[in-house]
Amino acid sequence: MFPRRMSKICSLSRRFRKLCFILLLMVLVNAVLQNLLAHNGTDGRRQDLVDKSFRNLSNGPRAAGPRRKAVVLFSRWRSGSTFMGELLKKAGRGIFYSYEPLYDYGAHVLYEDIEETRMAVEEVKHILRCQFDFGKIEEILRSNPLLREACETSGYCKDVNHTAELCRRSSLHVAKVLRLGLQWARPLLEMEDVEVKLIYLVRDPRAVLSSRARVAWCSTPTCKDVEMVCSLLEDDLLEASLLQEDYPTRFHLIHYDEFCQTPFAALQKLMTFLGLPVTRDQKKILQSKLPSRDPLSIYKNSSAQAQLWRTRTSFTGVVMPVQRWCWTSLQNLGLRMFFSEKNLANLSLPVLLQPGESDDFKLVV
Structure with missing residues (x-):
């Protein structure tokens, strides 16, 4: 108009x-x-x-969009978790590593359905959502190369919001959990806003308890009591079989002793599970030829390292009690029984039963 x-x-x-x-x-x-x-x-x-x-970046729920990816390593003390954690941390650039988020709970395995256990599970969920407590920034910083690198180039080294944003932008979030019974992994796999893949690392309990016997901090029943430790291991292995059935593409069991026997093939299998290529840094860790008596060193001959406990453990004080209480788990893990100190110290006799090899499995009383 x-x-x-x-x-x-x-x-x-x-x-x-x-x-x-x-x-x-x-x-x-x-x-x-x-x-x-x-x-x-x-x-x-x-x-x-x-x-x-x-x-306002911090601890609120993440906005709708593609789910972040996280890998949770479930294991126990002295089971090769430091070694495996370093391999995962070197699975590529831009990996955010949360080292033992339940460290404050001490040398104690939370397995009962009580408030303390549920609180610990929620704490792990917060970590996987990149929701951090300011008081734990120092802990994260010590074991997180991605965060340390960012600190060197910015003024937000200990800022919880900056840490949360860096975590959200990372290519992959890896967290190591040592203090939860494996049945409590299920709530993590059921998270709707984070796509979790879970790795359960298990080791010969005779090697585990042999190593723990030499450290003062392992003083709780769930850490040093043979009967308790064996009971928890049996529960974990049962839960592992259920998780493998329920989450075949998101749950992966690693037998530390098997991994150390053929480390490069086992690493390839692990990275295939994660959908990632094997990196040069990972290969470097596996190429060391000498065993090491430093429990914190990751650069050591994996095969020799896995057998080191056999030459310095007490047969009557450790091996015999573990074989008594853990006999079902030892059988399920395909591990050889030792009925004499001579056979235990004979490293030419492999701890892993070979395919088709039978072992006269006897209960040691």
Whole structure:
């Protein structure tokens, strides 16, 4: 309607044509200004939202979108978890590593359905969601190369919001959990906002308890009591078979003794499970040729290291009691029984039963 009226006015006379030109110019300028203001307003609001979300980065639920990926390593003390954690940490660039988020619970395995256990599970969930407590930033920093690298290039080294953002942007989040019974892995696998893959690392309990016997901090029943440790292991192995059935593409069991026997093939199998290629840094860890007596060193001959316990453990004090209480688990893990100190110390006799090899499995009393 408006353009037709203007056209009619403009055709009346020379004076009206001049007025028409001025009016049209004013309309055009007004339209351009309104469009610019609308555009800037939208961008301004959008920028305000971005700034606000950055300022408030911390512990709220993640916005809708693709689920973050996380790998949780479940194991126990002295079961090769430091070694396996380092392999996972070197699975690529941009990996965020949460080292023992339940460290504050001490040398204690939480397996009962009690408030303390449920709180620990929720704490692990928060960590997998990149929701951090300011008081634990120092712990994260010590074992997280991605965070340390970021600290060297920014002024937000100990800022909980910056840590949360770095975690969210990481290519993969790896967390090592040593203090939960394996049945409590199920709530993690059921998380809707984080896609969790779970690795359960298990080792010969004779080697585990041999190593624990030499450290003062292992003083709780769930850490040093043979009967208790064997009971927990049996429960874990039963749960592992159920998790493998329920989550065949998201649960992976690693037998430490088998892994050390053929480390490169086992590493390839692990990385295939994760959908990632084997890295040069991982191969470097496996290429060391000498055993090491440093329990914290990861650069050591894996095969020799796995057998080291056999030359320095007590046969009557460790091996015989473990074979008594853990006999079902030893059988399920395909491990050889030793009935003399001589056979135990004979490293040419492999601890793993070979395919088709039978072992006269006797209960040692």
